[in-house]
Amino acid sequence: MISFGLSEEQELVRATLREFARDAMRPIARECDEESKIPEEFLAQAWQLGLVSTQIPEAWGGGGEPRSPVTHALLLEELAFGDAALALAALAPAGFAHAILDQGSEEQRRRLLPAFCESSPHSAALAVNEPGPGFDPRRPRTQARRRGDRYCLTGRKCLVPLAERASHFLVLASCEGALEAFVVARDAAGLALSPPEKSLGLRGLPTRSLELTEIELAVEDRLGGAAGADVQRLLDRSRAALAAVMVGLSRAVLEYAAPYAKERRAFGEAIAQKQAIAFGLADMHIETEASRWLAWKAASQLEAGAKATRAAHLAHRYAAGQCMRIADQGLQVLGGHGFIREHPVEMWYRGARTLGVLEGMVSV
Amino acid sequence: MIDFELSEHDRQVLGQIRAEALVCRRYARHYDENEHEFPPDELEEAGDFPTLLETLRGRSESDTPMAVMSALIAAGQSWGDYAVRMRRGRGALGNAALRAAGTPEQQERWGHLTLAMAITEPGCGSDPSQLKTSAVLDGDEWVINGEKIFVTTGCRAEGVVLWATIDRSAGRAGIKSFLVEKGTPGFAVAYKEKKLGIRADDTAAYVFQDCRVPRGNLLGGDESVPRESSGGFRGVMKTFNMTRPLVAAIGLGMAEAALDLTREALEQAGVEIAYGGGTHGQSAAAERFVRLEALYEAALLTVLRAAWLAGEGEPNNLESSVCKAKAGAAVREITQGCIELLGPMAVSRDHLLEKWFRDVRITDIYEGTGEIQRLIIARSLLDYTRDELR
Secondary structure, eight states: OOBOOOOHHHHHHHHHHHHHIIIIIHHHHHHHHHHTOOOHHHHHHHHHTTTTGGGSOGGGTSOOOOOOHHHHHHHHHHHHHHOHHHHHHHHHHHHHHHHHHHHOOHHHHHHHSGGGGSSSOOEEEEEOOOSSSSOOTTSOSOEEEEETTEEEEEEEEEEEETGGGEEEEEEEEEETTEEEEEEEETTOTTEEEOSOOOOSSOTTSOEEEEEEEEEEEEGGGBTTGGGOOOHHHHHHHHHHHHHHHHHHHHHHHHHHHHHHHHHOEETTEEGGGSHHHHHHHHHHHHHHHHHHHHHHHHHHHHHTTOOOHHHHHHHHHHHHHHHHHHHHHHHHHHGGGGGSTTSTHHHHHHHHHHHTTOOSSOOO | OOBOOOOHHHHHHHHHHHHHHHHHHHHHHHHHHOTTSOOOSBOGGGGGSOOHHHHHTTOOTTSOOHHHHHHHHHHHHHHHOSSOOSBOOSOOHHHHHHHHHOOHHHHHHHTTSOEEEEOOBTTBSSOGGGOOOEEEEETTEEEEEEEEEEEETTTTOSEEEEEEESOGGGGGGGEEEEEEETTOTTEEEEEEOOOSSOTTSOEEEEEEEEEEEEGGGBTTOOOOOOSSSOTTHHHHHTHHHHHHHHHHHHHHHHHHHHHHHHHHHHHHTTOOOOOSSOSTTSOHHHHHHHHHHHHHHHHHHHHHHHHHHHHTTOOOHHHHHHHHHHHHHHHHHHHHHHHHHHGGGGGSTTSSHHHHHHHGGGGGTTTSOHHHHHHHHHHHHHTOOTTTOO
């Protein structure tokens, strides 16, 4: 049954996170971007929200609530409305935890999930992106070679969020032509982290590259253990999530540009009173909405347990294109001021371009 | 709860609509090429099919709300053909206006007629405040004079809801809707328009010359002309909050047909369309196709959103303009893109793609152009009156 209705709980989540975005994210976003740093205090505050632990079963100290990709899409939008880099930082550990929760073997869940229920922030990350042109998440250049009942992992990953503080990574690799994911401990022999990466946008999110050299892994390290896992589904989850993040960023741009256009005057009236500007704002609204419904649809299919590869693909590609266009148009509304770092729009412009090419990072 | 899955019953209903649409499609080319002919009220095959009411029987709480289903049904029908339908349902845009603005007595009196809606004139379209058709009270009758063009279903309709001014100096506040039945002296169908597309749906021009109708034919019955507001005009415009999602859906039904044909042809030509990977592994044609598909999905979801709000009894003024603007642009890009993807074969009248390309173009024009929708959206976003954003 087609419905756009939020549950009471979802309304509450949305309201709470809207407040959090306004009070805890907006005030520090610029400084985090300028200094390419994320305050410990913010990570602790975000951890207190319980976004990661609530869905982990009670047996391991979590809240035991059912997984809801739709609710997760809602909260990602709100956090990204605050700041996309900080949103990804707050939810990168959840990306890893969700993968283990949804597709890990019993042993992996028992081994890896309790750490996410501690009171202080715990990090682990999805390692999906790779350097080099023509990156296709389904066909990673990182290779896992099978040797009897063991695997040997070699390759490079980039843009791994909060890598320096992560206990584990979930590394996507090609294995005999199939897509697989492997849990790699931070201190595994053969794993080297690069210095902090310097990126175009999302600078508040610390990322590193991983150099993986002949890392020895056992079957227990493969996501799902001996049974394996549907790694495409993990990508679908992250695409739906990134679409929601891009909706949040799009909304941030629109809600900044519109009041600016009402205040800024030229030729005796507010520039918003000119159709050239007003129609641009209307288009920004139309596309923010359209992108949101696509993200919801993908998340809702995931929630129903249905195959969501197509819906997630369409949502991700569409939101990426529109988010970039919206940031671009928003910057144009501010004119020269859009180019100045006093306003957040230049930061969002860089963020939109960066987000659109990412995979992994977070999930719904 | 947020959900995008159709129920089993929804799927059955849309499956039936699809079966009927396939039959309509057989007639699509004929009535496109023979614009002077009117499609019959009932196609030969129609006898075997259930009525829409029968198709919808057995709906329950767990099925998609009727407002949303109406949009999906409209899209499903136009997927077959824009205008050739299994059964000519009674009702056109004028019926929606009668439901929105008519008194209960008026609805009782004229509800059974197919009513067109006449707004546009040779000299004004998007700005109805400039319309010249006038209605002057003479005793207990209104005397109507003027010309109307672009009257959808104007030939087939049994009556018309007409916009005319009773006080030119009052601007929009002076505009009232009148109901005029066919056969009223002084009311003539001047000609049938020849169009780019949607040729099976007739479009008429009307002339009113000292056409007299009873005083009670003013829709809603309110003869006052307030000086400080737009009067009942805004109420009349509300009709469009219901119909805009529907015309957007109709356009998208045809865009979906274009996408289906294009996918099939591309796959036959060995173009693989894959989801889930990066953009680099796809051929340029596949990548382009996926973008058009995403555009279709995005536009359809804005339609469902606007329709869903209407079903919930929530205001959807903004959302109905959003979906109309979005669909209007999307169907153009989709059909233009599909032709480009398929190349020379696509412009052949052996296929329906060139017809859909022509048919969808009206979507961004009628019931408010894309520009008018953007004005409405921008005013709402910016909290501007129509004087602040013109």
